[in-house]
Amino acid sequence: MPLELTANPLLCERTTLRLGGPAVVEAVVREASDLDELSAFLTRETLPPFVIGAGSNLLAGDDPLELALVRVADCPGPERVERDGSAIIVRCGAGLRLPGVLGWAQKAGFSGLEGMTGIPGTVGGAVAMNAGSYGVEIGDLVTRVRIWSPSGGLAWLDRNRCIFDYRHFSPVQMPGKCLVWEVELALRESDPKAVRQSMHDVYEKKKAAQPVTARTAGCVFKNPPEESAGRLLDQAGMKGVRLGHMAFSDVHANFLVNLGGGKAADALELMAMGRERVMDQFGITLEPEVIVL
Ligand code: EPU
Numbered sequence: 001m002p003l004e005l006t007a008n009p010l011l012c013e014r015t016t017l018r019l020g021g022p023a024v025v026e027a028v029v030r031e032a033s034d035l036d037e038l039s040a041f042l043t044r045e046t047l048p049p050f051v052i053g054a055g056s057n058l059l060a061g062d063d064p065l066e067l068a069l070v071r072v073a074d075c076p077g078p079e080r081v082e083r084d085g086s087a088i089i090v091r092c093g094a095g096l097r098l099p100g101v102l103g104w105a106q107k108a109g110f111s112g113l114e115g116m117t118g119i120p121g122t123v124g125g126a127v128a129m130n131a132g133s134y135g136v137e138i139g140d141l142v143t144r145v146r147i148w149s150p151s152g153g154l155a156w157l158d159r160n161r162c163i164f165d166y167r168h169f170s171p172v173q174m175p176g177k178c179l180v181w182e183v184e185l186a187l188r189e190s191d192p193k194a195v196r197q198s199m200h201d202v203y204e205k206k207k208a209a210q211p212v213t214a215r216t217a218g219c220v221f222k223n224p225p226e227e228s229a230g231r232l233l234d235q236a237g238m239k240g241v242r243l244g245h246m247a248f249s250d251v252h253a254n255f256l257v258n259l260g261g262g263k264a265a266d267a268l269e270l271m272a273m274g275r276e277r278v279m280d281q282f283g284i285t286l287e288p289e290v291i292v293l
Helices: 034-044 098-108 123-129 192-209 229-235 264-282
Strands: 004-007 025-029 049-052 068-072 079-084 087-093 142-149 153-158 163-165 168-170 179-189 246-248 256-258
Touching: 025 034, 034 068, 034 153, 049 123, 068 179, 098 123, 098 192, 123 168, 123 179, 229 264, 246 264, 256 264
Parallel strands: 025 068, 049 068
Antiparallel strands: 004 025, 079 087, 087 179, 142 153, 142 179, 163 168, 246 256
């Protein structure tokens, strides 16, 4: 299949925060054979590329964005590839959605991913950001990652060549220049009922603490060392603070919520306000976790 190209793709239709104007073009890659065409496309375009997953960690500006979006399409899988001692190695294409992968693992009775229940991203996005929650970061499970870049093509990187830090995966330092194509994860054999119970428990915990059904991009700021951005913002009086149709959640102060018809400009102003109040009150600089485009 040829590379699927769309002109003026709207970021507000491609992000969970439902914000953002049009980019110039979007290229959707379905098969490995599309990657050569992607390479030619990126050479032809003089625009900076940006690899987008499920858009669940993005805050895109309201104005037109001079970007070429690149997206890996949803794909079949996951697939059990081998047993390595007590581990079951599972291969997942980058375009798969994490909730689907968790559902598949639960039915198969494979444990390891349960802490990530409720994270809406794609596998590729989760690896690129080292997404995590409730004691699990996806990087902890990765045995190898296949990345693609226009200059290097497709290449498997073994675990020992990957550096996973808090919400950070190296070598994918520049989104758009290097994309995650697929990944292998080490899971453990378990009982489907036990996996389901633990996913249920995580979801209940998350639902009590986070606005799980609202239009958000997850946590807005990273937790500073030994601190919680949510607690700091809460103590600085940001919980529920609203500007236009955007607000800091009244459930968890580190989430921005689009109440419907929100604007990125208001979201950015709220972020600036939150950072300033936390700096004034606690002398701590909050660093964004969301990628601001
Ligand atoms: N807290 C408040 N007020 C708030 C929010 C939180 O006082 O408005 C307090 C809580 O009571 C708790 C502490 O702050 O004592 C920490 O809160 P929580 O347990 O909700 O965890 P968090 O540190 O805010 C992190 C991750 C989440 C992840 C959860 C669960 C970051 C920035 N956030 O949140 O990840 O789901 O732990 O593991 O690392 C994300 O990355 O997008 C994200 C949501």
